[in-house]
Amino acid sequence: MMDYLKKKFVSEHLDVKEILLVPIFATFFALTIGCLFLLATGEGLKNIFIAYSSLFIGSLGSLNALSETFTAATPLIFAALGIALAFRAGLFNIGAEGQMIIGGMAAVIVGFSIDFLPVWLHLPLALSVGALFGAMYASIAGWLKASTGAHEVISTIMLNLIAIRLLDYMLRSPIIQKEGRNDPISKSVLNTSELPQLLSFIDPQLRLHAGFLVMLGTVLLIYWLLFHTTIGYEFRSTGANPNAAKYAGIKATFTIVLVMFIAGALAGLAGANQITGVLGRASPGFSASIGFDAIAVALLGRSHPIGVLFAGLLFGALIAGGRLMQVKAGVSVDLITIIQALIIVFIAAPLLVRRAVPWIFKEDIKKDK
Amino acid sequence: MKTLTKKTISAAVVASLVGLSSAAHAFTACQVTDIGGVDDKGFNATAWKGVQDAVAKHGIDSKLLESKSETDYMPHLGSFVAEGCDVIVSVGFLMGEATATAAKENSNSKFSIVDFAYNPTIPNVVGQVFATDQAAFLAGYLAAGVSKTGIVGTFGGINIPPVTVFMDGFAAGVSHHNEMKGTSVQVLGWDPSAKEGLFTGNFNSLEDGRAFAQNLYDEGADIVMPVAGPVSQGSAALAAELGTDNLMIIGVDADQYIKDAKNKSVYLTSVLKAMDATVMGVIESVMDGSFEGGLTVGTLANNGVGIAPFHDLSSAVSSELAAEIESIRSGIIDGSISVN
Numbered sequence: 001m002m003d004y005l006k007k008k009f010v011s012e013h014l015d016v017k018e019i020l021l022v023p024i025f026a027t028f029f030a031l032t033i034g035c036l037f038l039l040a041t042g043e044g045l046k047n048i049f050i051a052y053s054s055l056f057i058g059s060l061g062s063l064n065a066l067s068e069t070f071t072a073a074t075p076l077i078f079a080a081l082g083i084a085l086a087f088r089a090g091l092f093n094i095g096a097e098g099q100m101i102i103g104g105m106a107a108v109i110v111g112f113s114i115d116f117l118p119v120w121l122h123l124p125l126a127l128s129v130g131a132l133f134g135a136m137y138a139s140i141a142g143w144l145k146a147s148t149g150a151h152e153v154i155s156t157i158m159l160n161l162i163a164i165r166l167l168d169y170m171l172r173s174p175i176i177q178k179e180g181r182n183d184p185i186s187k188s189v190l191n192t193s194e195l196p197q198l199l200s201f202i203d204p205q206l207r208l209h210a211g212f213l214v215m216l217g218t219v220l221l222i223y224w225l226l227f228h229t230t231i232g233y234e235f236r237s238t239g240a241n242p243n244a245a246k247y248a249g250i251k252a253t254f255t256i257v258l259v260m261f262i263a264g265a266l267a268g269l270a271g272a273n274q275i276t277g278v279l280g281r282a283s284p285g286f287s288a289s290i291g292f293d294a295i296a297v298a299l300l301g302r303s304h305p306i307g308v309l310f311a312g313l314l315f316g317a318l319i320a321g322g323r324l325m326q327v328k329a330g331v332s333v334d335l336i337t338i339i340q341a342l343i344i345v346f347i348a349a350p351l352l353v354r355r356a357v358p359w360i361f362k363e364d365i366k367k368d369k
Numbered sequence: 370m371k372t373l374t375k376k377t378i379s380a381a382v383v384a385s386l387v388g389l390s391s392a393a394h395a396f397t398a399c400q401v402t403d404i405g406g407v408d409d410k411g412f413n414a415t416a417w418k419g420v421q422d423a424v425a426k427h428g429i430d431s432k433l434l435e436s437k438s439e440t441d442y443m444p445h446l447g448s449f450v451a452e453g454c455d456v457i458v459s460v461g462f463l464m465g466e467a468t469a470t471a472a473k474e475n476s477n478s479k480f481s482i483v484d485f486a487y488n489p490t491i492p493n494v495v496g497q498v499f500a501t502d503q504a505a506f507l508a509g510y511l512a513a514g515v516s517k518t519g520i521v522g523t524f525g526g527i528n529i530p531p532v533t534v535f536m537d538g539f540a541a542g543v544s545h546h547n548e549m550k551g552t553s554v555q556v557l558g559w560d561p562s563a564k565e566g567l568f569t570g571n572f573n574s575l576e577d578g579r580a581f582a583q584n585l586y587d588e589g590a591d592i593v594m595p596v597a598g599p600v601s602q603g604s605a606a607l608a609a610e611l612g613t614d615n616l617m618i619i620g621v622d623a624d625q626y627i628k629d630a631k632n633k634s635v636y637l638t639s640v641l642k643a644m645d646a647t648v649m650g651v652i653e654s655v656m657d658g659s660f661e662g663g664l665t666v667g668t669l670a671n672n673g674v675g676i677a678p679f680h681d682l683s684s685a686v687s688s689e690l691a692a693e694i695e696s697i698r699s700g701i702i703d704g705s706i707s708v709n
Contacts, residue, residue, distance in 0.1 A: 064451070068444060168570055182564070183462075183529040205447055205474060278440060284527075284570065285404070288438030323441075323448055326434050333435055 020310075021360060023300060025353045026346030027314065034339045038331065051329035058324025059317035067199060067208040068323070071278065073316025074215045075100075075270040079294035080312055081222050082138075082266030084303040086152075088226060089259040090239035095141055095156025096267040097291025098163030103134030103268025105170060107275045108282045111189025122192040127214070127272045134268015135261045137163070142260025146253040152260070160291075168284055178281070186282040195277035209277040216309075218266070223305040225262075235259055267291060296344050315340065396429040398652050399454035401445045403461035405572045406435050410629055411598040411622040412644055416460045416483050419648025426649075427656065442467035450475045456655040458483070458648055462531045468494065479660055481651040483644050484531040492662040495654075497647045499667040501531075502538030503701050504640045504674040505594075506708040507694055508619050509542020511638060511676070512592040513554040514690040515617070522557040522585030524567035526597030535596040535621055535640060537561050541708050545697070557590055569597050578603025586616050592637060594619035601625065608635035613682060624677040637685065639677040643667055670702045 031052065038048045059069045079096040086093035107130035114122060141159055144150040170176050171184035178187050198213075199206035226232040237245040238255050246252055270290060279286055297315055301307030322336035346353055354361040398420050402413040420431045432454065434445040442464050449457045450471065456479045459468045465485040472480045472494045479493050486496040512521045523539050525532040536559040543556050558581075559566035567585075569577040582593050582604035593608075593616065595601035601620060608616040609632040620629070620639030629636070647665055654660045667673015676694075679686050700706035 182533075183527050207444070274440070283439055285438060286440070288440050320444075323434065323444060327432055327448055327452055330433065333437065 022350050022353050023311070023314070023343070023347060025357055025360070026343050029346050029353065029356065030339045030342035033342050034335055037335065037338055043329075043331065047329050047331070051325045051331045051335075054324040054328040055318070055321035057321070059321030063199070063202065064206060065320055065324070067206040068320035069313065069316045070212050071207045071209070071316070072319040073312045074211050074277070075274050075290050076294050076297050076315050077215050077309055077312035078218065078270035078273060079267045079291050080297035080301065080308045081218060081305060082263035082270075083295055083298035084301060084305065084308050085222060085226065085235065085266070086259050086263040087298060087303045088239045089235040089255060090242060091142075091145070091256065091259055091263075092153050093138065093141075093156055093260065093263050093267075094153055094295065095138060095159050095291070096263075096270070096294050097287055097289060098156070098160035099134040099138045099264040099267035100271035100274075100287045100291045101163040101167050102137040102271070103130040103264075104271030104275045104282055104286060105167060106130050106133035106268070107193075107272035108186050108189055109176065111193035111276060112187040114193075115190060117192060119192045122190070123195065123276065126189070126193040126276055127269060130272025130275070131265040131268045134271060135265035138260045138264020138267065139257055142257040145260075146256045167282070171282065171284065176282075184284050188281045189276060193276055194280065195273070207278065211273040211277040214269075214273070218269070219305050219309050222266075226305065231258070267294075270294070293340075296340060299344060300347055314343075396427070396656060397432060397452070397454050398423055398429055398456050398458065398655075399432045399434070399449040399452065400458045400460065401442065401449065401464065402433070402435045403442075403459075403463050403572075404436050404438060405461070405598045407433060409572070409599045410602065410625070412483060412642065413460050413598075414628070415623045415642065415644045416458060416648050419645035420458065420652065422645060423649045423652040427653075429652070429656075436464075439463070443471065446471035446480075450478050455479065456481060456652055456660075458651070460484070460644075462529050479655055481648070483648070486664050490663045494662050495651050495660070496664045497644065497651070497667070498664065499642045499644075499674050500669070500708075501534045501640065501642055501674055502541065502708045503669045504642075504676055505535045505538025506542035506545065506701065507676050507698060508594065508638060508640050509539040509556075510546045510697060511542075511686065511690065511694055512539070512594070512619060513543040513546035513552060514550075514687075514693070515637060515685050516554055516592050518589050518591045519553065520555045520557060520589040521592045521594075522567075522582075522588070522590035523594040523596065524558045524569065524581045524585070525595075526569055526572040526600060528564070528566075528568050532596050533559070533564065533566075535594070536566060538640075538708055539594055539619075545706070549693075557585055557588055569600055572598040572600060574600060575603035575606070578605075579607045582607045582616070582618075586611065591615060592617045592619060594621065594640070596621050598622070602629055602632070605629055605632040605635050608632065613685075617682060617685070620677070626677060626680045634681040636677075636680065637682050638679055641675045641677055643673050643675070647673060668702075669698060 035048055058065050079100060083093050083096055107126045110126040110129045141152050141155040144155050145152045168184060171186055176186050178185050195209040195211045198208045198210060234250045234255055237250060297311045298308055301311035318336050322333050325331055326333050400417055400420050405413050407413050407417050423429060424431045436442055436445060446467060458481050460483045462484045468480055468482045472491050476493055481495040483497045486498045523536050525536060540556045540559055540561045543554050546552060547554055567581060569581060578595055578600035585593050593604055595604045605618050608618050613635055617637040618635045620636050622642050624639045626633045626636045647667055697706055701708060
């Protein structure tokens with residue numbers, strides 16, 4: 001299965017048609033089929049038009065819409081970068097959700113407990129501790145794989161479940177639980193550990209925060225790491241052919257643990273980003289299955305950092321636009337889930353896309369023949 | 370291809386402008402659900418019914434946003450503010466903080482929240498709370514009178530006041546029965562003095578509803594009251610398989626005999642919170658200009674809470690027991706019986 005997925009979802013270089021056109025047409029077809037779903041549930045044509053135009057306006061049509069799109073995309077991209085990186089090295093990291101929870105919890109504890117640091121120390125500390133704990137948590141799966149051969153898919157799924165229960169437990173401990181509350185909810189982080197809002201000078205309700213910039217920087221960093229460093233070369237070689245990599249002198253064990261460590265750091269950063277940028281505290285389900293949606297983002301982005309960036313922005317746009325769609329057209333937000341799933345189906349079957357619009361992919365199809 | 374895209378975009382922009390201008394004149398009531406969703410057959414659904422009743426009666430518009438996760442609360446409330454809603458109803462204790470923040474940032478918008486009371490009150494928010502323990506007390510008394518095994522059970526979604534108040538009332542009703550009748554009916558799943566009990570930790574897993582009811586049944590309970598929104602449908606499915614001779618369910622929030630029609634015969638009764646009436650009341654107060662921030666409390670006396678008819682299981686309730694429940698109801702209203 002890994003080989004199949006690698007062939008479909010890992011792109012070695014930036015082929016414009018591969019990276020851009022296939023996803024664009026996949027999105028277009030997904031929207032078209034989503035439209036059929038709406039017709040089947042008895043929506044009128046006018047309402048479908050309102051739904052889709054609100055999807056567009058709600059994600060790109062105003063400053064607030066853009067701010068919401070970027071805010072929703074940021075944690076998705078962080079976590080998806082980690083999944084993409086692991087994927088490059090031949091590891092299927094399903095554990096971003098759990099790593100996000102652990103990273104977020106660590107960030108929230110640093111966020112409310114340290115009250116003597118200035119913002120320029122406290123905020124980076126909260127983010128890096130979040131990344132570190134996510135990294136250590138993911139390393140467990142890497143170490144299990146390297147030392148015992150335990151499959152990372154199984155161990156990361158199990159670690160997700162452990163993280164979810166651990167969160168429930170920790171939110172009830174008197175050190176973390178908010179004073180005077182019976183329900184599981186953490187104390188709020190202090191102002192000094194909050195990611196500053198970027199557009200509050202225009203309107204304080206624009207939620208876009210500095211995490212977005214950190215994310216852009218991280219995308220570049222991972223791009224550089226993957227394609228311009230020895231470590232990145234080792235990751236890619238291990239993923240492309242583990243045996244060849246071994247005989248070339250790459251230590252597979254170390255590589256596996258290191259890849260999972262970095263992947264976990266990125267997922268942990270996603271959690272810390274949500275805590276310090278959006279929520280300000282932890283509660284059960286604060287991770288909002290971003291770690292799972294990020295798997296789709298990584299696949300859609302062909303496990304390429306730049307592809308992940310655009311895929312994440314698309315998913316963020318669907319989330320933000322879906323909100324206005326629900327308001328204006330009264331269409332259930334479940335449609336967004338259907339559209340996301342359809343996009344993945346079309347990406348997974350690029351031939352479907354190529355056959356559907358043969359004039360765009362003319363040369364490629366000839367070449368195939 | 371390019372011109373087509375351009376046309377689509379310009380058409381979309383025009384449509385949005387049309388949409389904005391048509392939304393401006395009508396009165397619009399908006400509701401944000403919590404993560405249970407509007408089809409939870411419980412409090413989100415009941416509150417939405419209140420909005421729909423107002424739509425039917427006054428011909429106003431309504432809009433709905435369903436939250437998928439906690440991160441949705443703030444942007445959803447913000448969307449409705451931007452949309453110019455005349456009143457924004459948020460449902461559930463878990464939205465308490467988000468609603469307070471939104472209300473303070475948008476002091477010109479009017480809000481109302483189900484199941485949350487602010488202290489001190491916020492001038493543009495009406496909190497709707499319910500003396501659910503009064504109604505649950507009646508249900509507890511009823512359960513104690515109907516139980517054949519002498520053991521009844523309850524479990525909740527999350528250990529928060531709007532949930533545990535049901536369980537407190539239920540346990541108090543059972544012990545009132547024990548005092549009055551010299552019985553020794555046990556309550557499993559909730560210890561009212563320690564404030565500890567059985568909780569699924571969520572408001573959406575029907576599987577948990579089934580498993581928790583099974584556990585209570587295995588421990589001898591023949592009547593179970595799940596206080597966890599749609600989770601109770603899992604318990605009802607189990608009761609339908611076991612048969613009502615073995616297990617009966619007490620619903621909460623709305624009359625589950627009507628809401629959960631698939632397994633309606635297993636519901637002995639339901640503890641009702643008339644959120645539809647209070648939500649509609651708040652909408653009407655905004656319409657006639659009498660809206661004022663503060664608190665509304667639903668009680669047995671103003672029919673804000675109550676218990677549902679016994680429906681298919683009325684044969685299990687003796688006429689003597691039914692009469693006692695009526696007299697307890699008036700006892701609670703006139704204050705001669707305390708539900709604590």
